[in-house]
Amino acid sequence: MQNLTTNFRFKKYGDVFYQMPEAGQYLSASAITLKMKTFDRVFYSSSDIYITNEEGISILFVSLDMVHFDQFIVHRVVKINPDVYFNIVPVSDPSDIIMYYQESDLKQMPLPEPMEFRPIVPHLEVQEILQAVFYVRKGNYHGRGHIDNFYEMIYVDQGTMQAIVDDHEYTLNQYDALIIDPGQKHVVYTSPECSCSYLAIDFNMKNTFESITMPHYFHTDKHIHQILSHFMNALEINTIFNDELAIVFLKEALLMLYQNGKSGRVDPMQEHFESTLLNEIIVYIHNNLFSPISVEDLCVHFSISRSTIQNLFRSQLDMTPKQYISELKLSEAQKLILQHKYTISEISDQLGFTSIHYFSRKFKERFNMSPTEFAKKGTE
Secondary structure: OOOEOOOHHHHHOEEEEOOOOHHHHHOEEEEEEOOOOEEEEEEEEOOOEEEEEEEOOEEEEEEOOOOOEEEEEOOOEEEEOOOOEEEEEEOOOOOEEEEEEOHHHEEEEEEEEEEEOOOOOOOEEEEEEEEEEEEEEOOOOEOOOEEOOOEEEEEEEEEOEEEEEOOEEEEEOOOEEEEEOOOOEEEEEOOOOOOEEEEEEEEEEEEOOOOOOOOOEEEOOHHHHHHHHHHHHHHHOOOHHHHHHHHHHHHHHHHHHHHHOOOOOOOHHHHHHHHHHHHHHHHHHHHOOOOOOOHHHHHHHHOOOHHHHHHHHHHHHOOOHHHHHHHHHHHHHHHHHHHOOOOHHHHHHHOOOOOHHHHHHHHHHHHOOOHHHHHHHHOO
16 A cells, blocks of 8 residues: 555655745745656755645655665655655646755756656456356366367365366365466366366456466465355346456456465455554654653553554564654754754753653663763764
8 A cells, every 4th residue: 555755654754744844935946747657866955855746646756775765645745854865756647746945955866777656557357257157076077178268267166176287287175276378278177086066267368467477276265265256146146237346356366366376465454454553653652752652651542552562563663662762752852952952951851751861871872972972073
C-alpha cells in the first residue's frame, strides 16, 4: 500500500504541516506542472524545501544516499530536510505542485540510471472462461493425451491423481493445483487404488509479466479452495455480473498461486491495522515530545498491552518504543542546543527528562560527547 507523506516513515526525510510555516513564506516559489514519470537526476538543498500539491496526485521520491529511495504520495504541506535527495513525478494527469526554496541553495545531481514511477496496472487478464467442469474419477482412470491452445487449471478437491505435462510427471493430492499452458501436451490418470475429484477450468489469458518464469505446480491451502468455491457459485447464476465475478475470482486464484505458491501470507488487514496504529502512536509521540512520555502512558492512551506495543515497534522499526522516544528527544535536544536560546538545564526540563544528569548521560551515550561539548562545537 502506498504511504502518504504524513506517514511516520517520512520523518527521517522531513516533516508535514497543515499550513505553510512562516519560514516557507519568504522563499522563492515555483509552480510546476509534472509530466514525466521517469527522471534521471535528483535535487537537493542545503536549506529546507517546502512542497504543496495544488492539483492531482504526485509521488515524492526521497533518499539519503541516492541508492535507496522511498516513495510517498504528497499530502499537505511537505518540508524536505537539507541534503535529502528528491524528485517528484505525476500519478494523475494533470498534476501540479508549488515548490518553495532558496534559489542559491538548490542543486541537482545526475543519477547513475534513470528511475521510473511504476503505476498500478494489470499484467494478467483473464479474457474468457471456456468451461469449468467438476470431475470424479475412479481408480485406474487414464485420460487421452492431447494439446490445447488455451490455459487449463486443474485443482484437486479430494483424493490423488497423476498428471504428465511435456514429459514432467506430477502427483496431485488434495488442494494441489496445476496450470497447463497453451501448447503443452498433457494427460491425467489415477492409479488403481486411488480415486480423485477435481475441478478443471479452461480459459484464455493475456499474461504480460515480463522476464518472470511462472511456476506450474502448487500445493495450496483452504484459502484457494474458498476462492474457487466462490468462482463456482458465481457460475451457477447466469448474469453479466456473475460472469464478471467468476473472472475476478479466477484471476484472484491465479495471482495468489503465481505470487505465493500457496496463500499462507500475513493477513493484509492485520498488516494495515498495525501500520495505522503505529502511525498514530508516532504522531502522538511527536505531538507530546516536550512532555514526559512513558511506554505505560502509550499503553493507556491507545488501550493496548505492553507486549503489543513492544512487538509493534520491534517488527516495524527494529527498536523498542522507549528507544524511539529517547532517539527523538535527543535529536530535538541537538536542535535546541544549536539555537543557543536555552541552557542545558532548560532543554532537559523542556524535553521531560527526569534530571539534567540523566539527560547528559543519555546524550553522551548517543553522541559520544556531552551536551556542553556539543554546544561548544556548534559555535566553532
